[in-house]
Amino acid sequence: SQQGEEDPQALSIQEGENATMNCSYKTSINNLQWYRQNSGRGLVHLILIRSNEREKHSGRLRVTLDTSKKSSSLLITASRAADTASYFCATVPPLNYQLIWGAGTKLIIKP
Amino acid sequence: NAGVTQTPKFRVLKTGQSMTLLCAQDMNHEYMYWYRQDPGMGLRLIHYSVGEGTTAKGEVPDGYNVSRLKKQNFLLGLESAAPSQTSVYFCASSRTGSEQFFGPGTRLTVL
Numbered sequence: 001s002q003q004g005e006e007d008p009q010a011l012s013i014q015e016g017e018n019a020t021m022n023c024s025y026k027t028s029i030n031n032l033q034w035y036r037q038n039s040g041r042g043l044v045h046l047i048l049i050r051s052n053e054r055e056k057h058s059g060r061l062r063v064t065l066d067t068s069k070k071s072s073s074l075l076i077t078a079s080r081a082a083d084t085a086s087y088f089c090a091t092v093p094p095l096n097y098q099l100i101w102g103a104g105t106k107l108i109i110k111p
Numbered sequence: 112n113a114g115v116t117q118t119p120k121f122r123v124l125k126t127g128q129s130m131t132l133l134c135a136q137d138m139n140h141e142y143m144y145w146y147r148q149d150p151g152m153g154l155r156l157i158h159y160s161v162g163e164g165t166t167a168k169g170e171v172p173d174g175y176n177v178s179r180l181k182k183q184n185f186l187l188g189l190e191s192a193a194p195s196q197t198s199v200y201f202c203a204s205s206r207t208g209s210e211q212f213f214g215p216g217t218r219l220t221v222l
Contacts, residue, residue: 041216042214043154043211045212048209098144101153101155
């Protein structure tokens with residue numbers, strides 16, 4: 001069953017603006033990951049944050065994790081048209097190697 | 112490095128027909144996964160493998176079988192296709208069982 005729930009389901013912003021997506025999950029985790037999926041393509045791993053980390057950066061991406069609230073956020077700064085895609089969070093429970101996926105946030109960057 | 116490849120890319124079947132989807136990875140990964148993705152949903156795990164010669168059921172295994180005779184290949188079989196199996200199928204592999212690398216997907220339609 002799906003554990004992660006992304007919010008919002010869809011987001012449309014102007015190029016150059018920042019985009020924030022949220023993910024909530026239900027059980028304890030070893031780590032949480034964010035993936036991007038361009039239309040009709042496979043998923044691409046963006047960033048992994050471990051349960052003992054609170055924030056992580058990678059280029060224009062910033063991920064936060066609040067294990068007390070069982071939630072994570074993905075911030076994309078200075079958005080570009082190429083950022084148009086669906087973004088998924090996935091959690092890895094302790095002592096497990098299966099990812100549990102959310103339904104995704106569809107991000108549209110308007111030029 | 113080709114990464115993760117899937118064949119075929121597209122397939123149309125009639126109800127009751129059988130077929131095999133092939134996934135190959137050249138990264139020497141131990142873990143391999145088969146997912147299906149339906150419109151507006153995240154990924155659902157069908158079967159997975161933690162090493163050559165091993166397979167295990169995921170969230171939605173009914174109607175599918177898998178084999179992992181060689182470390183680099185993971186085959187997904189549909190014994191008697193049903194319209195409910197119309198979906199996009201993704202294969203993924205992982206070195207650690209955490210971060211996953213995805214293939215481009217197979218779009219299957221069952222009439």
